[in-house]
Structure formats: structure tokens, C-alpha cells
Amino acid sequence: MIQENVSLKPFNTFGIEVSTQFFAEVNSEAQLQDVLGWYREQSDCPLLVLGGGSNLLFTKNWPGLTLKLNLLEKSLVKTEGDFVYIKSGAGEPWPEFVVWTLENGYNGLENLSLIPGNVGASPMQNIGAYGVEIKDVFASLEAINIKTGEKRIFSKQDCDFGYRESVFKQSEKGKWIILNVTFKLHTTAEVKVDYGTINTVLAADKIKNPTPKQVSQAVTAIRQSKLPDPKLLGSAGSFFKNPVIDSDTLSKIKMTHPDVPHYKAEDGFKLPAAYLIDQAGWKGKTYDNYGVHKDQALVIVNYGGASGADIWQLASDIRASVEERFGVLLTPEVNVI
Numbered sequence: 001m002i003q004e005n006v007s008l009k010p011f012n013t014f015g016i017e018v019s020t021q022f023f024a025e026v027n028s029e030a031q032l033q034d035v036l037g038w039y040r041e042q043s044d045c046p047l048l049v050l051g052g053g054s055n056l057l058f059t060k061n062w063p064g065l066t067l068k069l070n071l072l073e074k075s076l077v078k079t080e081g082d083f084v085y086i087k088s089g090a091g092e093p094w095p096e097f098v099v100w101t102l103e104n105g106y107n108g109l110e111n112l113s114l115i116p117g118n119v120g121a122s123p124m125q126n127i128g129a130y131g132v133e134i135k136d137v138f139a140s141l142e143a144i145n146i147k148t149g150e151k152r153i154f155s156k157q158d159c160d161f162g163y164r165e166s167v168f169k170q171s172e173k174g175k176w177i178i179l180n181v182t183f184k185l186h187t188t189a190e191v192k193v194d195y196g197t198i199n200t201v202l203a204a205d206k207i208k209n210p211t212p213k214q215v216s217q218a219v220t221a222i223r224q225s226k227l228p229d230p231k232l233l234g235s236a237g238s239f240f241k242n243p244v245i246d247s248d249t250l251s252k253i254k255m256t257h258p259d260v261p262h263y264k265a266e267d268g269f270k271l272p273a274a275y276l277i278d279q280a281g282w283k284g285k286t287y288d289n290y291g292v293h294k295d296q297a298l299v300i301v302n303y304g305g306a307s308g309a310d311i312w313q314l315a316s317d318i319r320a321s322v323e324e325r326f327g328v329l330l331t332p333e334v335n336v337i
Helices: 029-040 094-103 121-125 198-204 212-226 247-256 273-279 308-326
Strands: 003-007 019-026 047-050 062-069 074-080 083-089 138-145 151-155 176-186 234-238 263-265 268-270 290-292 299-302
Touching: 019 029, 029 062, 029 138, 029 176, 094 212, 121 176, 198 212, 247 268, 273 308, 290 308, 299 308
Parallel strands: 019 062, 047 062
Antiparallel strands: 003 019, 074 083, 083 176, 138 151, 138 176, 234 299, 263 268, 290 299
């Protein structure tokens, strides 16, 4: 079950050629317990848990165990009035899971259509798009403690969700492996279309009262028009988080950029990172075999053969440039290893 010196190029959407000292794929909880038992017997062996590999940038080989989770499950747990509780294994691909929920009349994930990655990573990142975040539809998750093998149920409160944040990126980082996630969805046709350009796409198709499936189709069309398919062009989707700034910083930016788009957030004002990067002159910039995507400034791409170090240097240069121009330091959404 444990392999040695395995290439991780097929397991990261950037397509970076790196290797891992040890590698294991698990298809069941029993296999996972066996691998963790082996892992606990090793010394000085770091652990990396892989989902879809869509939120990683490797800058070096991994000097330990890489664990690929293939825990698959989709089931209806219970029904409460207009609400349904749907459980998914951590290894289910997120885009396909969203399609499956909508096909079965389970609504609520349509705004999160086509986000790359697996279900297990969705609460870790508190993924979000077009006015919806995982915390809005989250019920609970089951995870296993890496050191002890014990299982625990995490409630929404336990997860301490924030903007692209959760307890699994903070105080509980590196302590748990998520086995499955349960979502609270609804069977009514409630939709959220007041964010971004969803309404514009629907209006172009002359849709006035959209169904959840139609909202999903609109979101999919928007994402496909802006973001490259990682199966065809190496990337990790949005590289940076949208920054949240205070009113003083916003006022300073408006002095030179009066048209800067901004949205009220809990802790201040959220700015589109893509706008800041574009205004700083990075959109479409190319360096040999890597660069910034021509249609979406938030996306850094590997045209083939680039190293993780090359891409991270570009990301660092973008951060420095945006900070110098706007006084705003961008935070990577991608995990850099």
C-alpha cells in the first residue's frame, strides 16, 4: 500500500513535477487506519493529505508521506420539512457532487458550481462564490485524529468558519483528516442571484424566474469564460483572496482610483483582488512557460514545464507590486509547499 519515490505531477492541478518520499492511496476508512498506523511508527516523516490537488503549489519535493483520499459516498441522511441532510465522502470531486445534488432536487450549492477540488477540502477552505459560502449550507463533518485514530464530529460552531478560513487552517491545522461532510440543503427553489454577473447571464437568456439548475448553468458559464480548465492548462484557480480593508485605506485608494469596486464586509470593505492586480499591470503578463492568465488576473498559469519556485516568485512580485501601489497586501488562497 505504501509506495516510494512517486511523482506528484498527476496529483496537482498546477502540473508541477515534484516527487514524494512515500505515497499511499486509500479507498476506505479501514485502509486509512492502516496507513496512519504505519505513519505513526515513522520518525521525522511529515504528512501531506491530498484531495483534488487544486489548491496547492509545490516548490520542492515532499520529504515524507503523501496521502491521497479516495473516500467516495453520496447519501441522503434525513429530511426535515423542506430541508435535506446530504452526506458526501471527502474524496468526491466537488463539481460532480454539486451536479448530483441538483439532479436529485437538493438545492443550495448552485452558486458554488464548478469550483475545483474535492468535498473534503470545502469546509477547510470555507469555499465560496457568488454570495454563498460553505458555512451557509454546512451541517457537520466527521474527521479522524492523525495521532490517535479517534473519530470526532465537528459542528458548524466547532469549525469556526471565516473568509476562506476554518479551524482546520488555524488551531486544528494538521491534526485531523476529514472523512465526510454533511450539508443542509433545501428542496424548494430558493435562489441567490444578486451577486456578480449571474443576473446578467440569466437576462441574456431571457430567464426571469430561474431554477437552481439554471443558476448553476449561469455560474458554470461565467467560470468557464474567465477561468482556464486545469485539465488543459496548469493552474489552481484563484491564487489570492479578495482583501478586506478598512474605510481609511479605501478612502486613500479612491483618491487615485475613484472607480475601485468594493463591497461591504463584516470587518470593513472587500476589494476584488483581480481589479488590483489588473490595475498594477499584471493581467496577461507572460514569462516563458508561466504567467498571469489573459482573461483573469487572479489566475497564475503554468503553460508547461514551469517550476513551483518560478510561479511563487511571480506571485510574490505581484503581491509586492499591489502593496506598493495600493497599500494592500494580498494573501494567497493557494497553499504553498
